[in-house]
Amino acid sequence: MSQVLFFDYLKGNDHIEGINRLLVQSGFIDAIPDEGSVAIKLHMGELGNIRYLRPFFVSSVVRLVKEKGGKPFLFDTVASYPGSRDTKRKYLSTAATNGFSKGSIGAPIVIADDSDKQVVVKIDDPVDGCQLDEVKIPAVLLDADCIIALSHVKGHELAGFGGAVKNLAMGCVSTETKRLQHDVARPQFNQEACDLCGQCVDECPTGAIAVFDGLSRDEVKCISCGTCLSCCSSQGWVWPAGSKELLQVYMAHATAAFLGAYKGNIGYMNFVQDIVPYCDCMEVSGQPIVPDIGVLFSDDAVSVDKASLDLIDLSPIIPHTVSFGPPDVLGQMHNTNSLVQLNTAEKLKVGGVHYKMDSI
Numbered sequence: 001m002s003q004v005l006f007f008d009y010l011k012g013n014d015h016i017e018g019i020n021r022l023l024v025q026s027g028f029i030d031a032i033p034d035e036g037s038v039a040i041k042l043h044m045g046e047l048g049n050i051r052y053l054r055p056f057f058v059s060s061v062v063r064l065v066k067e068k069g070g071k072p073f074l075f076d077t078v079a080s081y082p083g084s085r086d087t088k089r090k091y092l093s094t095a096a097t098n099g100f101s102k103g104s105i106g107a108p109i110v111i112a113d114d115s116d117k118q119v120v121v122k123i124d125d126p127v128d129g130c131q132l133d134e135v136k137i138p139a140v141l142l143d144a145d146c147i148i149a150l151s152h153v154k155g156h157e158l159a160g161f162g163g164a165v166k167n168l169a170m171g172c173v174s175t176e177t178k179r180l181q182h183d184v185a186r187p188q189f190n191q192e193a194c195d196l197c198g199q200c201v202d203e204c205p206t207g208a209i210a211v212f213d214g215l216s217r218d219e220v221k222c223i224s225c226g227t228c229l230s231c232c233s234s235q236g237w238v239w240p241a242g243s244k245e246l247l248q249v250y251m252a253h254a255t256a257a258f259l260g261a262y263k264g265n266i267g268y269m270n271f272v273q274d275i276v277p278y279c280d281c282m283e284v285s286g287q288p289i290v291p292d293i294g295v296l297f298s299d300d301a302v303s304v305d306k307a308s309l310d311l312i313d314l315s316p317i318i319p320h321t322v323s324f325g326p327p328d329v330l331g332q333m334h335n336t337n338s339l340v341q342l343n344t345a346e347k348l349k350v351g352g353v354h355y356k357m358d359s360i
């Protein structure tokens with residue numbers, strides 16, 4: 001059973017001290033080899049989003065890694081859909097706007113895209129209906145001596161919630177692999193609801209939708225970004241039945257493939273705060289549904305995510321946010337079961353849903 005360390009905001013409000021204690025008491029920081037490279041994997045927020053991970057937390061981690069003789073760098077991959085992070089240049093610009101620059105954080109920022117060297121990892125024994133054959137991973141990340149995955153725990157309209165497993169599944173792979181995961185949840189046209197207003201035709205970033213005997217979509221051009229579904233107020237596009245759960249199954253496989261290929265030391269720090277309905281990829285991610293809880297650390301991605309969900313279940317709902325209670329409030333908000341990603345990940349030996357939590 002894996003250990004999860006918990007810095008509880010109700011018991012301590014010195015955040016730097018809390019982050020330090022998590023990294024020291026877990027033994028993670030002392031395992032960093034002298035001069036060892038340390039990739040700090042995080043999402044630096046879409047432009048306009050105000051709930052992403054605070055730069056202050058990240059610079060605290062960077063400082064401790066440097067004090068212990070490590071060489072940290074921040075790492076993420078470009079988004080697979082149009083926005084403020086879909087190229088390296090745009091991502092670096094957005095990161096700087098959001099408070100992440102070498103000067104402010106104290107470490108270089110590496111953003112990878114498909115032009116970088118990739119390592120192909122085959123998936124041999126998929127479970128739960130996954131048809132992903134392989135996953136492509138930026139070599140620069142696999143080359144790091146250590147990885148600290150910093151994850152903001154929040155809701156996600158497809159996965160129910162996003163934490164450490166999602167951070168690896170979508171954030172540590174090529175754009176092509178991200179798309180293959182999203183393709184299982186490609187919006188489906190709902191003809192009865194469509195009044196042919198043309199909004200989705202105008203907003204589709206790849207021009208895949210056309211008005212032709214109703215609406216038609218060029219499946220080759222479609223990148224499964226979901227913009228059509230989000231922009232339609234008539235439910236003219238819907239998520240295919242079972243696609244949210246299948247996407248989680250794919251995520252678990254991508255995470256397992258990544259961990260199978262990565263030979264260094266990896267730790268997971270989950271920030272269970274700003275628990276909003278939508279993810280950091282959205283310009284607007286909504287209002288928190290429970291109070292800020294704290295920070296968790298573990299060497300087990302499944303345990304740290306399950307502990308995060310359990311703490312959310314135990315927290316009081318902020319009035320006038322959601323009309324239902326636990327379990328899995330974030331999953332309920334998005335009409336899915338968030339535990340699918342964790343249960344499949346456990347089957348793939350990514351980690352375990354049973355854990356031992358110790359407050360620090």
Ligand code: SF4
Pocket residue numbers: 186187203204205206207208209217221222223224225226227228229
């Ligand atoms: S059809 Fe929809 S999901 Fe496909 S690219 Fe266009 S907006 Fe995105």
Ligand code: SF4
Pocket residue numbers: 193194195196197198199200201215231232233234235236237
């Ligand atoms: S936005 Fe909705 S209603 Fe308008 S054309 Fe697209 S699917 Fe139809």
